[in-house]
Amino acid sequence: MLFCPSCANVLIIGDADGKNKWICQTCPYQFPITKQHTSRTLLNSKKVDDMRDVSSELSSGARTAYECAKCGHGFSYFSQLQIRSADEPMTTFYKCVSCGNVRRED
Known part of the structure; x- marks a missing residue:
């Protein structure tokens, strides 16, 4: 350039x-x-970051008193992830112990 x-x-x-x-x-x-000028540049393929599987954490994670919106059961498993920027709060995922319904709260 x-x-x-x-x-x-x-x-x-x-x-x-x-x-x-x-x-x-x-x-x-x-x-x-x-x-005339030619040049060749070898590009390295981008390394793919490991993906975190939240579904396994929700099934065996910590339980809390959180009422399911679908079946009304009083307990859910939960897991937290930092999805947005660091100055934003963490996103919490809840999975109902009874019916397996998953809910996300930002």
Whole structure:
């Protein structure tokens, strides 16, 4: 990536007068391209982060007195995750002990 020495904007490749040139889009600066240049860059594949399985934690996690909205049972398993940014509160997942209904509270 090249920048214009006059106004510091990014130069683009243009085909003026049948010859390739670096051209500034904001000022009249042009720089002729006299040599062919090629380069090759090997990109490393992005490493996939491990995913956390909350469903197994909900089945065997801590129990709390939380009434199920579906069946009215008084106890649920719960697990907490930091889904949003660090300055936001954690998200709590509740799974009913009786019917297995899952509810999320932010």
